[in-house]
Amino acid sequence: MSALIQVREATQVFGTRTIFRDVSFGIDQGEVFVILGGSGCGKSTLLKQMIGLLPPTAGEITVASYSVNTQVEEVRRHIGVMFQSGALFGSMNLQENVSLPLAVFTDLPKEACAEIARLKLGLVGLTEAASRLPSEISGGMVKRAAIARALALDPPILMLDEPSAGLDPVTSAGLDRLILGLRDSLGTTFVVVTHELASIMAIADRCAMLDAKAQGLIALGKPQDLKQTATDPTVRAFFHRETL
Ligand SMILES: Nc1ncnc2c1ncn2[C@@H]1O[C@H](COP(=O)(O)OP(=O)(O)OP(=O)(O)O)[C@@H](O)[C@H]1O
Incomplete structure (x- = not known):
């Protein structure tokens, strides 16, 4: 079965500045997929690419086999979005x-x-x-x-940009339960941008970690596996709450 969302070698350059290059992963139907990473690594930018709001500088993204470059209306029909500002x-x-x-x-x-x-x-x-x-x-x-x-x-896909921003831990945990409940009852696929470790461990089937210095993906997998086996110091530091 091919992935519901397929990101192939997505790259974003603003002017002379590369934010990330060659980011690739697939997201399956019904998955809760988290995009994480430090401030400015390009999480929201990648989300915008996946919604068709920002054409990737290079690479290709498809949503239900529709291209974000050429079939943006079909792409948007598949996606509900909650931006950070909630608005x-x-x-x-x-x-x-x-x-x-x-x-x-x-x-x-x-x-x-x-x-x-x-x-x-x-x-x-x-x-x-x-x-x-x-x-x-x-x-x-x-x-x-x-x-x-x-x-x-x-929409079969919900994209949430930092849903727990500004919430206390108890309210944030309630939101996590809601996300899992909606996935289980409606079969919704979730793409969630967050750097709340507790939330990631609670909801993510898999996650992708971006890094500004590496200008791209530094980890991809189940959060429990990344916590146990990652050797990259930035990934380890994040999952073990260490300071580098
Ligand atoms: N339209 C744009 N033109 C130029 N630079 C941009 C544009 N949009 C974003 N950037 C820059 O790209 C970088 C990545 O931005 P982005 O908002 O995707 O980061 P982020 O990982 O979501 O960060 P945060 O966690 O702080 O929200 C930032 O340095 C930002 O200033």
Whole structure:
């Protein structure tokens, strides 16, 4: 079976600066795949390439066999995204926020959009909060609502950029359980950018570690295996919480 997402020798150069080169991996359907690495190594850039927001300088990325370079509409239909900023509309309640992609991208009547939005909010445990504004709920609930919105159009893939940023460890662990629950109940494939070690050990089937100095991938595999067997000092330092 070929991978749902295939990254082949992806390279990103901005001006004269190479961020990463020749990054290759595949992500299987139903996998929770984590992209990690220090600040500035290119995690968000790689995510943008995979969504079709930024054409790779070189290399090729396919999502469900569609090319991010030439078939970006088909690629986007497969992917729901939650960016780091989370960005719910402050003037809309949660149900209206989650309804928005349905109103924009489908011909469904307003009531049907609202009903689907309520169902999605139910999936993330926010049924009771549907009529509340983003300013009236906690940071963890905002992240859950943003995930509900990313799920609105039933994408087979969810990409989350630093979902636990700004959350306390208990709320972050709740979000991890939600990710695994959604994967198990809906079969969603997750690509998660994070450098929270506890989160990685809890959710990742496999992970890819980028490094700014190496300008590319320095580790690829199951987090437990990387923790036990990696010899690269940066990889070891990360998984054993050592300082280099
Ligand atoms: N459009 C752009 N033009 C020029 N440089 C860019 C552009 N986008 C990102 N960069 C640079 O590329 C590098 C990688 O950025 P990116 O945001 O992908 O890193 P990251 O690993 O996600 O970092 P962080 O963990 O801090 O969010 C950074 O040095 C950033 O300044």
